[in-house]
Amino acid sequence: MSRIVVVNNVSLDGVMQAPGRPDEDVRGGFAHGGWAVPYFDAVMGEAMGRRMAVPGALLLGRRTYEDFASYWPKQTDNPFTPMLNERRKYVASTTLHEPLPWSNSTLLKGDVVQAVAELKEGDEDIGILGSGELVRSLMRHDLIDQYVLSIHPLVLGSGRRLFSDDGAVAKLRLVDATTSTTGVVIATYQRA
Secondary structure, eight states, X not given: XXXXXXXXXXXXXXXXXXSSOTTSOOGGGOOOTTTTGGGOOHHHHHHHHHHHHSOOEEEEEHHHHHHXXXXXXXXXXXXXXXXXXXXXXXXXXXXXXXXXXSTTEEEOOSOHHHHHHHHTTSSSOEEEESOHHHHHHHHHTTOOOEEEEXXXXXXXXXXXXXXXXXXXXXXXXXXXXXXXXXXXXXEEEEXX
């Protein structure tokens, strides 16, 4: 049986919105886009490289998929580009239609919770990057097995959070932790 693994950047107050670029996600007037970039260092690069080297597919929500599909295929000098382009990508969306523009992308049909439950019956792990609404939906149905969170030493005070106030209870146990030179704690949690 496969595992669903969430891999995300979060601030100390749990914000996950727009870590990479100022224009990445301005919903709700969010003005802190790109907040994670100043904290990136070799330790984080190595940790992300190890995570990306693990075989498996990706599961993305519509917003994250569209953002990634418009960005990653054009990044010819980035070592993550070939992996992202070649990896199987499952997309949760009720508004997109096939064929999807990014190579190796498949639109999930029907109820996303049921579709993901069926994917878990396979034998390859599935990583979720970004995709907060999708993660919260899957959490409510106890479908997330592991979280790899890069917790940044920063309080943003506003923005979309990974864990919502009305979210599901999830008991986790820490199985690994690394601290970057910039104070980012890369913590891996599994369901307890």
